[in-house]
Amino acid sequence: MPELRQNPATKEWVIIATERARRPEDFPQKPPEIQTPEEIEKCPFCEGHESETPPEIFAYREYGTAPNSPGWWIRVIPNKFAALIRDGLPKREKIDHFFRRMDGIGEHEVLIEHPKHDFTIATMEEKQVEEIFLAYRERYLDLCKNPKFELVMVFKNHGQAAGTSVRHPHSQIIASPVTPQHVRHRLEEAMRYFDDNGVCVYCAMIEEELKMKERLVLETDNFVAFEPFASRSPFETLILPKKHSSSFQFITSDETKEMAYVTKAILSKLYKSLKDPDYNYVIHSSPCHEKELEYYHWHMQILPRITALAGFELGSGIYINTVIPEKAADFLRNA
Amino acid sequence: MPELRQNPATKEWVIIATERARRPEDFPQKPPEIQTPEEIEKCPFCEGHESETPPEIFAYREYGTAPNSPGWWIRVIPNKFAALIRDGLPKREKIDHFFRRMDGIGEHEVLIEHPKHDFTIATMEEKQVEEIFLAYRERYLDLCKNPKFELVMVFKNHGQAAGTSVRHPHSQIIASPVTPQHVRHRLEEAMRYFDDNGVCVYCAMIEEELKMKERLVLETDNFVAFEPFASRSPFETLILPKKHSSSFQFITSDETKEMAYVTKAILSKLYKSLKDPDYNYVIHSSPCHEKELEYYHWHMQILPRITALAGFELGSGIYINTVIPEKAADFLRNA
Numbered sequence: 025m026p027e028l029r030q031n032p033a034t035k036e037w038v039i040i041a042t043e044r045a046r047r048p049e050d051f052p053q054k055p056p057e058i059q060t061p062e063e064i065e066k067c068p069f070c071e072g073h074e075s076e077t078p079p080e081i082f083a084y085r086e087y088g089t090a091p092n093s094p095g096w097w098i099r100v101i102p103n104k105f106a107a108l109i110r111d112g113l114p115k116r117e118k119i120d121h122f123f124r125r126m127d128g129i130g131e132h133e134v135l136i137e138h139p140k141h142d143f144t145i146a147t148m149e150e151k152q153v154e155e156i157f158l159a160y161r162e163r164y165l166d167l168c169k170n171p172k173f174e175l176v177m178v179f180k181n182h183g184q185a186a187g188t189s190v191r192h193p194h195s196q197i198i199a200s201p202v203t204p205q206h207v208r209h210r211l212e213e214a215m216r217y218f219d220d221n222g223v224c225v226y227c228a229m230i231e232e233e234l235k236m237k238e239r240l241v242l243e244t245d246n247f248v249a250f251e252p253f254a255s256r257s258p259f260e261t262l263i264l265p266k267k268h269s270s271s272f273q274f275i276t277s278d279e280t281k282e283m284a285y286v287t288k289a290i291l292s293k294l295y296k297s298l299k300d301p302d303y304n305y306v307i308h309s310s311p312c313h314e315k316e317l318e319y320y321h322w323h324m325q326i327l328p329r330i331t332a333l334a335g336f337e338l339g340s341g342i343y344i345n346t347v348i349p350e351k352a353a354d355f356l357r358n359a
Numbered sequence: 360m361p362e363l364r365q366n367p368a369t370k371e372w373v374i375i376a377t378e379r380a381r382r383p384e385d386f387p388q389k390p391p392e393i394q395t396p397e398e399i400e401k402c403p404f405c406e407g408h409e410s411e412t413p414p415e416i417f418a419y420r421e422y423g424t425a426p427n428s429p430g431w432w433i434r435v436i437p438n439k440f441a442a443l444i445r446d447g448l449p450k451r452e453k454i455d456h457f458f459r460r461m462d463g464i465g466e467h468e469v470l471i472e473h474p475k476h477d478f479t480i481a482t483m484e485e486k487q488v489e490e491i492f493l494a495y496r497e498r499y500l501d502l503c504k505n506p507k508f509e510l511v512m513v514f515k516n517h518g519q520a521a522g523t524s525v526r527h528p529h530s531q532i533i534a535s536p537v538t539p540q541h542v543r544h545r546l547e548e549a550m551r552y553f554d555d556n557g558v559c560v561y562c563a564m565i566e567e568e569l570k571m572k573e574r575l576v577l578e579t580d581n582f583v584a585f586e587p588f589a590s591r592s593p594f595e596t597l598i599l600p601k602k603h604s605s606s607f608q609f610i611t612s613d614e615t616k617e618m619a620y621v622t623k624a625i626l627s628k629l630y631k632s633l634k635d636p637d638y639n640y641v642i643h644s645s646p647c648h649e650k651e652l653e654y655y656h657w658h659m660q661i662l663p664r665i666t667a668l669a670g671f672e673l674g675s676g677i678y679i680n681t682v683i684p685e686k687a688a689d690f691l692r693n694a
Contacts, residue, residue, distance in 0.1 A: 031588070033552070048687055049690070209544060327673060333668060336514055343373045
């Protein structure tokens with residue numbers, strides 16, 4: 025059973041994921057960087073290997089094909105090495121009246137983005153990317169209904185520097201029984217701005233970026249993509265809906281398709297101009313059971329992982345970025 | 360001139376380090392992992408190459424030897440690719456009444472830990488490690504005196520996964536003109552605990568760890584080293600002074616030597632049992648101009664970088680740790 029533990033000094037939660045636990049003595053071996061042809065042959069995410077994964081939760085598949093058989097184009101399964109598991113109640117407990125823990129109750133899903141091994145969003149057909157994003161929405165809405173979960177996070181790790189050794193294109197969705205400090209602080213800062221100014225800080229940011237234009241990368245009817253003024257790392261890109269909304273759960277299916285288009289466009293620019301860099305993306309959204317909040321604005325953050333996080337960043341939270349965001353935007357606009 | 364920029368939504372600062380800026384189009388090339396013999400031959404940190412670095416700020420050297428010549432055993436120089444620079448005034452400015460920036464005023468020093476290229480703290484003599492820590496203290500005290508600086512951070516990046524490509528043993532010291540949100544939040548949480556309980560949360564944690572013993576790795580007269588209950592990553596280790604103190608600037612020279620001993624012991628255990636893993640360490644201390652604070656406790660955090668930070672960690676701030684801290688402690692105790 026995985027476990028959530030809280031740091032008593034910082035109130036930050038960590039997940040001790042015993043399901044995927046390695047013994048300490050197994051650590052000197054680093055994971056291999058590139059999968060061998062034999063490993064690709066055995067990839068459990070490839071079409072035809074459905075029996076090698078846990079049973080599917082959800083799939084887009086051809087009419088008449090049975091679950092856990094070929095015929096799908098998007099497939100969602102429980103993560104075999106889940107950081108959080110479904111069964112049980114997330115009850116906080118105290119150890120020795122000092123430390124706080126709870127069972128690692130939640131959900132950890134893998135969304136297989138394509139039946140074939142050698143694609144990535146940058147190289148997939150438009151239609152397939154739309155379906156990936158529609159599937160994100162389906163799973164997001166479903167998980168948000170569960171009263172046990174406070175935060176649902178859709179994210180993607182692409183490449184080893186971004187934390188994955190699996191090359192088959194996939195995203196992940198984690199439903200957490202706690203709202204972490206990190207998210208609380210973002211909400212509180214946004215609330216403070218709203219209290220001072222009477223407008224959402226992200227709405228104000230969109231207005232600024234559309235006016236100044238120098239950090240803008242892409243604009244569609246309903247979305248805007250730009251390099252943030254205080255980009256944490258080279259080519260960090262934010263995608264925001266222009267219309268104010270605090271949660272990804274309020275997106276329409278048409279908007280979802282438009283968001284898929286914008287995301288694919290940005291990832292294609294990164295793929296071409298930086299030669300398929302490792303990256304993460306994350307959808308930041310308000311906690312599940314909140315209604316529409318006037319002070320927060322959901323958004324997607326794309327973080328290329330081309331520079332390492334070092335001691336100063338980890339200790340101070342101040343990131344050192346070696347590329348001027350306006351230059352990065354200019355570079356991506358022309359890519 | 361480097362620049363500090365604040366994210367208007369989160370109030371987090373980033374440094375845009377133009378001094379070390381790379382052009383966007385230079386990014387597809389990843390830095391080489393291992394230095395070639397020719398690169399080692401040319402290493403500017405090696406004894407005899409003093410003229411290839413900026414002039415030294417400080418050194419421990421043999422009596423009668425001139426600055427910037429051989430004869431030193433510890434040498435502190437300005438970072439050639441400084442994230443922050445000394446000259447100027449750290450004045451906040453607003454852009455378009457929305458974005459906040461300031462010139463990147465501060466200090467960024469490199470502490471060369473040894474005249475020779477192929478040592479690391481785990482393999483150095485005890486005496487040399489003591490001198491490294493005494494030099495940290497000297498620089499810390501000196502930088503803290505400068506009214507322009509709010510936070511001084513001593514840290515080390517060891518190995519490529521920890522953010523360095525330079526193998527010559529070195530640490531860094533950055534003096535920042537702002538106290539970042541990340542540090543403010545830690546101080547606020549500690550203050551909240553103090554307000555509720557009337558004791559420092561780190562003092563309470565030390566008491567717990569000494570009582571429970573299962574996460575303890577090492578204890579000396581004045582220091583304790585343990586795997587935190589909510590370790591963020593495998594083998595994260597904290598070193599704390601037993602006596603309450605909020606800042607590294609209040610450490611005595613005898614305590615500094617004892618701290619060097621404890622740090623070297625932990626790093627030697629990691630070196631032997633995990634085969635020289637990449638790691639960062641950071642000294643967390645209260646802002647410079649604070650007097651002794653009753654609610655905060657300075658400490659050193661050692662973070663082996665054997666698993667990558669992925670999208671979920673970056674997005675939620677919840678770390679997934681695959682090794683149970685009690686098992687990690689047991690493993691290190693016996694290493």
